[in-house]
Every structure is written in C-alpha cells, then in structure tokens.
Amino acid sequence: MTDADATAPEETPEPTHDVVIVGGGHNGLTAAAYLAKAGLSVIVLERLQNTGGAAVSAQAFDGVGAWLSRYSYLVSLLPQRIIDDLGLRISLARRRYSSYTPVPGARDGSGLLIDNTDAEATARSFASIGAADDTDAFASVYESTGELARALWPTVTEPLLTRSEAKALVGDDELWNAIIERPIGEFIESRVSNDLVRGVVATDALIGTFASVDDPGLGQNRCFLYHVIGGGTGAWDVPIGGMGSVTTELARAAREAGARIVTGAEVTAIDPDGTVDYRRKKHERRVIGRHVLANVAPEVLDALLGDEREPGRPHAEGAQVKVNLLLERLPRLRDESVDPAAAFGGTFHINETYTQLETAYAGAVRGVMPELIPCEIYCHSLTDPSILDPELAAGGAQTITVFGLHTPDRWLNDENNDATRERLQAAVLASLNSVLAEPIEELLLTDADGNPCIETKTTRDIEQTLNMPGGNIFHGPLSWPFAEDDDELSTPAQRWGVATRHERILLCGSGARRGGAVSGIGGHNAAMAVLES
Template sequence: MTSNQYDAIIIGGGHNGLVAGAYLARAGKKVVVLERRHIAGGAAVTEEIFPGYKFTEFSYVVSLLRPEIIRDLELPKHGLKILPLPSTVTPMENGDYLGAWDDHDLTRREIYRHSPKDAEAYDEYARVMARAAKAIKPIINLIPPDPSSLSVKDLMGLLKVGQFAANLSEKELYAIAKLATQSSADLLEEWFEFDALKGTKAASGIIGTFLGPRSPGTAYVLLHHYMGEIDGAFRAWGFAKNGSGGVSGSILSAAKALGVEVRLNASVKQVIVKNGRAVGVALENGDELTSKVVMSAADPKRTFLQFVEQKHFPDEFVTALQNFRTRGSSGKVNIALSELPNFTALPFKGKGHDSALHRGAVSISPSIDYIERAYDDAKYGQISKRPYLDMIFPSMIDPDMAPPGQHVMSCFVQYAPYDLEGGWNDAKRNELGEAVISTIEQYAPNIRKAIVGMQVISPKDIEAIAGITGGNIFHGELLLHQIFFLRPTPQWADFRTPLKGYYFGASGAHPGGGVMGAAGMLAAKEILKDGLK
C-alpha cells in the first residue's frame, strides 16, 4: 500500500477530468488524474478496432469544445487540429436527397428546390435560433446560483442571471421560453413544411435523450446542439484529426506539460473520508492516495452513490441522485469498409471515387414521423427497426484513419434502449447491427458487400467500457428538470457537494454533455476560488 500527498486528486481521465487537472496545475497545484482504463479520454477516444482501421469509438464530432479552453491550454500547440464537416445530406425514401452545405446560398437554393416557402422561412429560423443560442451562451460559463439561498454568492449569481435576462429583447425572452418547453416537432412544424428538412433538424433534439421529437423539452436539446462553435465560427461542426482521441490527446499533452500526473489502469474503489471531509482515495489495487481536495469527473451516480458511503450525504440528496435520469438511448456502430457506400441519391461511378456527401455527415432522418416511429419501438424496450442514423466517414476527412484505399464509417444510432427487453447480449447486438445495415442498404445498396469488420456498441457496452452509468452519452439526460441549477440536484449545481473537499465536474454537472470541457474548467475554477483549503 502506497500513500502520496497531492493538492488535488481527479477521478476519471475523460476530457473534463483532464481539463480540470490542467487548470489546477496551471495554478501551481500538484495534481493526479486517475483513469480506470488503459487509455485516457473517457468517451472521447480513438482506438484501432480492426488492424489498420481506427475509430472514434463513442463520441465522434467536435463543436461544443469551449474556445477559451483551446486558448488557455494552447491545444493547437499540443496537436489539436479540427477539420470542418462541410455538409449534411439526408437521403430521401423517393431516391432524392436534401443537402445542407457550408455555403449558405447553396443550402438555400437546395431547400428552395424542395419548398420555396421553407427557403423563405429558413433564414429567419436560423436567425432566431442563432440569437437564442447566443443569448443563452453566457449561462454556460455561469456558476448556477441556488434560487432558494440568501447567501451573497447565490444572490450575486441570481443578479447575473437577472442582468443577462434584462439584456434580452422581448422576442428573445419569448423564443427562449418556448424553446425550453416545446417539442422539437412543434417548433419545426411552426416554421417548415418539407418532411426531410423537419426530420433532419428534429434529430438534433433527441440526441442522448430517451424522448421522441414530439416529446416536450426536445427543442431545448436542439438548441444545446445549436451552440456549436469552432474557432469562433458559430454553429460549426468538425472532426478532429485522429478522431475524438485527437481532442483528448491534445488536452492530455497540455495537462502533462503543466505537470499533471496521469495514472492509467487506476480504478478508484472509494473516496476516503475523515472528520466529515474527503481526504483522498483508495484504489482497487489497494493503493491509497491523500490530497487536500478530490474532484470526480465520473458520472453523478458513480460519483455520489458508488465512490462515497451514503452516510456522508443527506438522505434527500441521495434520493435525488437515485432519481437522476441516466437512461442511455444511443448506440454506435463502427464499420470498416473496403469501399465507400454508394448512395443512390448522389451516386458515384467506379471504385476509388466518392461523391460530395462522403466528406460531411449523412443523416437518415427522412421525416419527424420516421424518428417518432423509431422512438415508439424503444418506448417498449425494443431496438428501433428503422433507426435514426447520423453517419460520417472519418477516413475521407483524415486518411490516417484507415489503410490506403479503405475506409471507416461511424454510425450514431438512435434508438438503442439501455433497458432492452430481455437484456443486451450478442444476439441483440447483432440485431442492432442488422437494423443499421438494412436501413443503410435502402439508400446505399452496396454497403453489405463493402463491410470488412463491424463493431456494435450498445448503451450497456458504453457503461461497461467508458464507465458511464446507464450508458447515457451526456451522463444524464438534458431535460428541463436536469439542467442549470437543477444539475445534478437542486442546491448542489455549483460543482461543490455536501461532503467538504469533494467536488464534481463532469458532463452530469452544468452545463451538460458533449465534448465541451466547460464542467471541468468551471469546477477547477471553483476549487481554486475555495483556496484548496
């Protein structure tokens, strides 16, 4: 048994844990990050699943990573390179397609081809959404105040929220109130008539939630994804060089350069508590490390219900955490290909060719009803027979991801419910893989013969591999009762916890999921504010 004294121990080497560690080390603190796997990065990792084929196993696109983190930690110097995704193409069931390109006029003309009315509405919709996203963006960097508290800190926080609200126009306030409560279907049906346009936009409102596009609250999730920003380009999505592991790798490199110690294969068994205070951790291998503070970058249930004996928390706090909704609804299918799928909507001729759609995303979301039907299956514990798919071809953007002339394809799949009837096993994984392939086959008939290898990841696998309870990609659904000062629980949304010296900074904290890093950064800043005492 060994014992080491640190200023801060961080449980979990996902991107939030690494960001927090880097910020604390930047302030001169002695920090260790403990990661249970053989690789740092959490759900943002790149691994070689089949020889020569590299996959971003779980998360796969970058857009929400905070620009201030990129600047503060000098991530480009540590290898961060984000390659833009220039398009989203939605193949339609009639053989046509809807394309959204990085050229605004081209996109507008494309929508006009399907619906002149929608082309007219599109610019105004984009303006309203961009204004709403920019309006709520300052909240991302706010420490959520407790509205029931009369402490100076919380009153000042409420004042900040009030000032922020006072700066909004009447129109913006109404727009945000509607977005916070509406379903994405209701929102989009007010604006558009063309099914494929509504379906593709509605898909952003269900990602990571166990809800359908007609469920209230999904318009907020749509807005959360609307806040994408790369290099200050608002609403931009990209793919990192070397995949999501390229993002985590750059943060890891920055953290190490600042003096952070990162231990792999270091699974935490328990937080050590003495005199009502977190003073270190015990590892599964018997080692004990001591520190002035402990921060968890694991999901809320592991953080509060697994690592710490429940006697150290108030009963109502434990109950609130037990009720925190973490049901995973998304799967991932990673495919190694001998050739690109040839989509009949935008075909190419001959081997070695590609069409414009392979350089961006391909979305199987032909209508709101299509996605709602996929949700109907999941509601009753079934895999969606015709799932919503968001596909990208990383090897087209970054050729190092596959052997020469070969390709990798990343499919985000919804719905694959965590609580599957009969439970997840190899037969059910095969069923999910088959649902994905047969769905793609409707639009790209050559897909089956092009498959060299396929990895199917269910929410159960996300839980087992990445250590995320329930396999929920956001560590907890982005629902109205689980955001801002309610995330993860009322009174404890400021990255502190009822246990002194124990902090929480992960996707299950404010401001939520995605490869954003904000929770890790804000938690580190609060730890420093408390003086590491």
C-alpha cells in the same frame, strides 16, 4: 475513555494532495491542467490503462491501419478559451456540407443536400424534394438559434447566470419561450412544414436523448440547445487526427503543468473528508485531497460515496447504438446526381423524417425495435484522411460511423446483450441499405483474420467499458446552462455548477451543469470553483 473523548468529532485527515481527480477523461484532464498550472498538487486516477475516456482514437480492426474515434466523434462545445488557456495544439476542420437526407422510399433516390457554401444549390435541393417553401424557413430556424448561441455561449465558462439573467441576456422573449419554455416540437412545426425538413431539425434535439419532441419534461429542448450553441455558431467540427488527438493534448498539458496521472487505478471508495481509496496492480492504495473532483457520472459518484441517489434525479439511460465500419470506398447513391463525397461530407440522415422519429420513439417505449432505425452517418476520413494509413487512404478507403437513435438501454441486460447487439447491427445495416444503391456489407474491408471491419457498441457495452450508467453518453439528463432563480449560489461550487451534497467533493464531468459532449467545460468550471475556494 471519557465522555468527551467518546463524542469528539473525528479529525480531518491530513491531505496528500490539493486535488484528487477521479477519472481521466477529457474533463478530468482539463481540470488537472488548469489546477496544476495554478501551482496546486494534482493527482488523476484513471481506471483504464489509458486516459481519454470516451474521447479516444482506437485501431478497432486487427491489422488494419485505421484509427477510429471509437465513441465520441465530433467537436462543437470545446471553448476556444480552454484551447488557448492550456496551449492545446489541436486542429478542428469545418465541414463544407451540413447534411444530406434521402427521401425515404423515393424511387429516384432524391434527397436534401444542404451546402454551407452555396445557398442557390441548397435552394434547388429543397425544391427537388417538394420543400421549396421551407428553404427560407429552414434558414430562419438557425438564424434564431444563432441569436441564442451568441448570447449564451460566452457564459458557459463563467459563473452561472440565473434563468432571469439568461433570459434578459437573450433579449427575445418569443425566442426564449419557444426554445426554453415550450416543447421544441412546437417551434419546429411553427417554422417548417415538410416532414423530412422537420426531421433534420428535430435530430438536434434527440441525439443521445430518449424523448419525443413534444415531451413536457423538455429534455429534448436542453439537448437541442447544446447542439446549436457550440462556439457561438452551432458548427460541429472534425478533430484532425481523431478524437484521441484532443485528449492526448489535454494529457500533455496536464503532465507538463505538473499533474500526476495514474492509469490502471480503480477507485473503490470516496469519503466526504477527501479520502480516496483505489486499487492498482492488486494493491490497495489511498490518497487524500483537500478537494476531490469526480469525473464520473453522478450515479457512480453516489455509489463510491455510499450515498443514495439524490431525490428527483432520474436514472441515467442511454438510447443509442454506435456502429463503426471501414469501407473500401464510399457507397453509391440512388440519386446519381449527388456526389457521394458531398452526401457523406456532412451528416447523412437516414430514415429520420419527423414522422419516423416520433414513430420510432413511440415504438421503443413499447419495447418495439423499428424496422428501419433512424440513423446518422459521419465520415471522418473524408475530412481528415490522416486517420488512415497512407495505403488505405490512397486506395479510397473510408471510415463510417453510424449513430442509431431511439434504442434505449432498457432493452438490454448482461444476458441478452450479445444477441441484441446482433439484432441492432442488422437493423442499422438494413436502414442504411434502404437508401443506398448497393448493399453496404459488400464494401466492408476485412481485418487480419478475414473478419469484416464492423463493430457495434450498445449502451450496455458503453456501461461495461466506460462505466457510464445505462450507456448514457451525457452521464445523465442534461441541465440548462443557467441556474434557476431560487437556486442556492452562495459557494464557488454552486456558482460554477459543480456542487454535490459534500463540500469537498465536486463534479467535473458531463454530469455537472453545462456538461455533456466533448467540451472540457465541466473540468474548467470545477477547476475555477477550486481556485475560488
């Protein structure tokens, strides 16, 4: 061997596909459909036996005909552009009621019911809890966020704006500073005064984000922004047929466009040259892409590449507990003047006053589980009974999803997960029962083996099942939907917010800029970057 031979660079291997997509969640399927429609050869490698990732429907209880949206449950951030471009046959139902929030500890069970179609009834409800002065102020909060939504929402499926460009587009420096530059707690406190009303606003900043509303890092602000801009309105809709109907349609669109989807394929290594090794049915296999799109968390991608975590990027940590229940009927409320179908028809806030949220966060940082976990309830079956077998629906059965806040992954490990899950489930049920007129346990249906129809998913469960580090539902901290003014934006991947340290490897999941939630935005933007390359 000559010296020249010894120092010659290795040849790039010949690609087997234009694009290899690692992960068959909704973003990977979105990217696959776009790229295959453009005529590229695409293969999707999914570790599980089914596609969909966290956006799936499942028959969670043996022998019971109820298909629950097991992890993700509502849709706001899926752009109509993606639905139209890919010809997705999905239906999203708007909920009449925005939210219901009982006053914690109130003897009469009074609460705040916000009716999207009846401003007078909503005003009376504000007055009933002693918050009449906040009626118009609360509306003004969402009039302001509507300004942001109308300006920024159309940009999420376009190349990134810079911070200065985004600020100019919003055209309201006071609003920009309040939402983008200063902790969201200041904005909330400046607009509304009632503790419960403040809490209703604050939850938009804390779902899936472990932070105080006053955190100077502004992670809560980024969470808030994504919760209020979806569709240009901030409305969160129910997917008819369950969340699995969305990803089933995405998989259909990808396959019909010519993408090859391989399930049960565990990717074991990725090389920056585009080589992807995977294991399927105990056989080691290899594909090579001109581009590799990673629909996995950035930490997972680092491990597959053998890279160290990027400097400055914090470890992904989730901070939620998810409880799914199937009830024989809706629970009775302490306030008999409120129809349970109205209360459960939107987001049912439990022990989520502003003070309770901040106290729960402060305690969680110290490792203390709150006695009453702040929770939110979603009742999919009220809006969409199609997820129930006809007999269940006719009998009045209802699915209940509870999302508990401020339960960080740092509390759990592989050894204590089972015990902590039991504690969290008990704490969630206690929180629910603190505002209901009857114990919710008495309403649980039973499965084929006589077990109560309840399942609880901790952050550790989510990591083990879905390979999301720390159980973080966003794959890591959310990013602003714009670039900083000094960011490098010279390549298509950089302009679309999907770049990694390696030219041929792109992010296409929730860890991309403008990622998070069921949106398809990460997949769309990665596909656009490939098509521009």
